[in-house]
Amino acid sequence: MIARFLLLAGVAGASIITPSAFAQEPAQPNADGAEQTSPRGEVIVVTARRRQETAQEVPLAISVVKGDSIEATGNFNIVKLQQLAPTLQVYTTNPRNTSVNIRGLGVPFGLTSDGFEQGVGIYVDDVYNSRVAAATFDFLDVNQVEVLRGPQGTLYGKNTTAGAINITTNQPTFDFEGRAELTVGNLNYKQAKAAISGPLSETVAARIAVAATTRRGTLYNVTSQRWINEQDNLGIRGQLLFKPTEDFSITLSGDYSKQDPECCGTTFVRVGKTQRPLNRQYDALAAAQGYVVPSRNPYDRLTDLDSNLNAGNKIGGVSAKIKWDVGPGTLTSVTAWRFWDWKPENDRDFTGLSIVSRSQNPSQQDQYSQEFRYNYESKDIDFVVGLFGFKQRIDTQGTEQQGEDAAQWSLAPSTDPTNPANIPATLAGLTASNTQYLKADSAALFGQLSWKVTDALTIQPGVRLNYDKKSGYYQRVVTNAQGQAISCTTVAAPGTIKGTTQQCGVYQPQISAPSDSAWNFTYDFNVNYKVARDVLAYATYAKSFKTLGINQNGLPLNADNSVNYDASTVKPESVNHYEIGLKTQFLDRRATFNLTAFRTDIKNFQATVNGGQFGTVRGYLANAGKVRSQGIEADFKIVASDRFTAYANGAYTDAKYKKFVDAPCPPELSGGTYQAASATPDYSQPGVPGALSPRQCDISGQDLPGVSKWAFSYGAEYNIPVTLLAKEGQIYLGVDGNYRSHWNSNASPSIYTEVKGYALTNVRAGFRGEGFDVFGWVRNAFDVNYIENLQVAPGNTGLIAGQVGDPQTWGGTIKFSF
Template identity: 30%
Template sequence: MTKRIALLHLLAAGAAPFALATPRIASAQVPAAKTVATPAEATDADNKGEIVVTARRREESLISVPISVTAISGDALGKQGAVDITTLQDRTPNLTLQIARGSNSTLIAFIRGVGQQDPLWGFEPGVGLYVDDVYVARPQGAVLDIFDVQRVEVLRGPQGTLYGRNTIGGAIKYVTKKLGHEFEGDVKGSYGSYNQRDLIGKVTVPVTDTLSVGGAVAYYKRDGYGKNLTTGKDQYDKDVLALRLAAEFTPSDTMFFRLAGDRTVDTSNPRHGTRLVGNGVDPVYATTASVYDTRAGAGDHNRVVSEGVSLTGEIKLNDTLTFKTISAYRKGHTDTIIDFDNTALPTLDIPAYYRDHQYTQELQLLYQGERLQGVAGLYYLNGVSAGAFDTVLGLLNTTILTSGSVKTKSYAAFTDLSYDLTDTFKLSLGARYTRDDKTGTVLRQNYTGIRSPVFGNASAIPGLVRTNYTNSRTFDQFTPRVSLSYQPNRDLNVYASYSKGFKSGGFDMRGDALFTPTTVNGYKPETVDAYEVGMKGAFIDRTLFLNLAGYYSNYKNQQVTIQVPNVLAGGIASFVDNAGKAEIYGLEMEARAVPSRDFQATLSVGYTHAKYKKYLTFIAGGTTPVDVASQRVFQNTPKWTVAASATWSTDLAGGRFSVTPAVSMRSDVSLFEIPSPVLDQDGYFLVDTSANWVAPGERWSLGVHARNLTNKRYRVGGYNFPGAAFGNSLIGYYGPPRTVTGTVEFKF
């Protein structure tokens, strides 16, 4: 405890993180939950760039909000040429957002060392994703493209006392634009490297004075960065069609209803990765000249469908009370394949499908008094995640079928109250109770032949049943939150907070009951005790905005998925370890300088120290767990993340012209808990530049966006399956190369 207190004093006094935002006023119409409502419409010269937020259910300055958060407007993302939400990691401290193996649309997310890499059904993400306050439970289809978006918000640290699903590491909120009651439209086209062709259209049609309908459609098409040298198909291509429709009804000043639906279809070719080493014997296992090429022969079919509908209602009961309801249904289906050996042979191929559906209902009661503000709510989730995949070992003429499902019913009650003790001291107390009832069903069976009957081989001979069980467990947890802030004036706020995070346990869909009999019992929940101190302020006549924060987390029973090649286990043995104890602490800083209308600059710095204190596992063999903490590291957690940008603007040809160079840096990162010198990624820099011109009246705009100007090759994923039976598979997946894109936008 003494060490923890000393650390917190150090973080409070030192250079802790600061959250930056652009110098504009936010206009969030629907209250955000402990989040920043970022730049929206126009700079307010009187406020000198102050950001107005609704984090505590009332409009207030960003400086007053005692939480570490980054928020970026959709307009700012568009002007930087951002295509999807993974670009947030280039400007947000201590954030990792990557596209996972297999497709363009499966998301891997980590904040401050907490996340979940495994996209298999049944696992819950450590970072929650929300689209208009609707929780998205599965990572498939979660790489959201940037269109029709008002802002994207990244909240660091445990969330759950204000809204939605309990999330242990943080939350990402994707907020779409409200329709309003005026006829308007927008058409945007882009063309760029690798024959990129994007087209986005939006329209709002007022039907009456109280009813509006509208929608947005986006089509993204791009050739591959590389080729499949076996089939001739593109590798790392993109073929995505996305649609959003909405109707808004405002019968009075005290009532608002919104019905919204969305559908995204991704038919891009699967990403098979590329071999990093040959097998030393057979030239068919040779590496390729380009990191974006592959020799995979498993097939090129990939289809991801994600869709949903939601109904949101707000009713103002009186001057202090507002009732809010959010009802939503979402479902998804994925057909994909991963060729882990990256050869034309079926040495280690994984054809798979996933499907999921969920219904969620949230009720909120918001109170806003003179000194007391707060929210109380109820949350319910009923969802099913299911799927199947083959592990094809062609050299052994063996296939292992794995299939199953996880049914989840979650119930939660939450509240969060903020009270002004004095004009300068403010206290916030929150609490949440969560109960998750889960039922897991797992079947794992050997077949003789290439692929099982589920994936097209009716003649495959069934063999040993390795796993076959159905089990149910209940996980519950009380998670409190408390913060105290001192704000002597409008330009300075110092705060300290404590919150407890919780992610429920579950069942390992890959578990092999013959190799690890305890898999039928499932794995335990993980928890984190998170402490944070911070300072937010405006300085030098409000031309410099600075947010600092330091944090310490005590992480217990972290759920870690480990896959190791083991022929005795029928191919690849999977373990889900609850990895004992870990300590995470770090600093974050975001700063924004706005010395004039023609220039602004931003800087963000993140530092994370994550270390296992105890890591018990059975991987070493035997029946007694072994502590391997000294041999394990945190995955997807670079020690340093740095980002800087500057924007020069000037009047040109009656319009407004701006240029924004940007650079981001990520230090060395391990892709898994077990370090791999060949697979892990060294630190690297990325350099981007954008130029934009907005015509008089702001109807026309032109943009040119260059990303990864130095053409840096960097790994965002990979796998290591040594051994002859697995083709000595060591493969990597890479981020995009240098691209240049031109855009034209017309508003009407």
């Protein structure tokens, strides 16, 4: 029924809406969230509240980055954008396993499950992108990016408990224009971009943009003798604008992007002691098999992964956006279909040994969405009301296979040559084949009102009623090297043979079909007061939620080795958010200073739990009791003159598990024989080989993973007007940088997964004038060694692998526009 509603709503929207433009197209933004005139005389206009207004009038914490600024600083996707927005954290081990968080909240840290939703909504031209994988693609012909901090559930939907990223692309124009850009650099870096726009008739305009990026990998695989973790991106977007009158417009858009890199590999970082017997920990196991890692220094950028690597990724879709002035307001309809095809291959044991010889979970996604909004503006009252419908289907086909080294690595060693651990065939060829699908339907009614009580005081309440239904299916079939299906029950199921103890200790057949639905009511209340012409103070309370989840990667096992079906579904998150802020401008609006303080309390926080063994459970969702994130953010920018601009942003974020008593234990408290189920957990012997391991750990009071307490970004540019080669323009020098303090890279904080803080600096210098810009750049100018992510290898052997950050890169860019 919802599918039919979406289809009929889209058709109805296209047929009943006839003639009035929404409003004038927004002015080009300048930089990070300030209403001011830049050297180019531009004012920042945003659509954070689904209407056009200057950033300083919006009573919420928002960072706005102009497309030109993104390109100049080399931040060509959301992963890189965090260098400009301190409270944005993006961590990725591959496009699917990508976490986009704001203020430490958003996506559970660790292996990604399709059964949960992200907490940071990603929108491109008003179209919701339900999967975080879109974040890894190159920005394509982007006008500006708005990072909205804090819950945005009223206007941006159910799954924006941490914030939203609102991306606006350049739109078709009735004046002919075009641009081209070419960049080359070290590591065989090549990037080309082009866009052209203009009229096809008096009422029709079109725009087309393309972008391609390639770069050699940054990690050398001595096994394949290839550089891996490369970049290989291609994207295209086309738009058609039909505007028969000033009151009515239809914009049709289509885009397609693909990636096909040899990615995403890891390198050895360190070894930590676990509670496994010493002869079953990494160093002893490696020595027993005569295995030596190519380097124990991760910054040598060497690995020896022996499995195929691939991160094939295709994303695209079409949309129709209709705007019609109806009476005193504007009716907007946004109809969209999007797809995502993911074809990965991974080396899940993180070594050059054939332990897990094959690991892949390709999936295909289709999503349909329909939104209707009506915006009304008057002297005293503004409001937005709307309807939203969403339908999604994801199909996944997973394969994981044990290799010839698995038995000696995973089973208890013995000097007896007849022991199963010394016979490769014990586990070699054992294969888990997973088939799963997810169906998700959602519908919502929402509204937000702004009542201007006086010229200075505005009260803004908002509400959203949301319905969600999810149903899934998961089946794991386990076969031996001869292709025979095995059972791990006392009596083998028909058509199977009884698996051995060793086989069932690695993979167990499983089938589940979770399903659930929920109604949720979201609301917020904002009061803002204009203390002076350029001083706005505001306070916000928001009651928000993240919808229910279902476990799609298999269920955990109980103490008796049976499947825990109680873990099939995960409760919705319940969010209480408090925020106060001050937005100011001074020095004749040439300087902007914004300050925000916030606190977010979450009950039933959806956390990722990772199983300790290979393939028993890849990772599943569970509810932590309570989580709290609080902090202070400051943003400053100054346009001192036409010659000099500068900005500095900073954030302090304190994000903790307030109550999580049954969390998975970190590696230093894992790997030994379990303590008795009735015993009080004993955490007194971390990293002691042979010690008893707690069945679960109380990590209440510990920091959330992936969050730096301190984060800063800064930038400045100085220019001098000159005439060069008969061209008038400016010679300029720019610098930007960012700093993040230490953070932990494991769902349950571990002493082995602490990532050191680091600071990165980028510089650029060039000559620009009317219609051209030529500059050279150096990123990570001081060649700082830093870690982007750490991963605990499965099996509790103590191996910690990771992905190192980019080294110093340099190159040059030529841009032309007309």
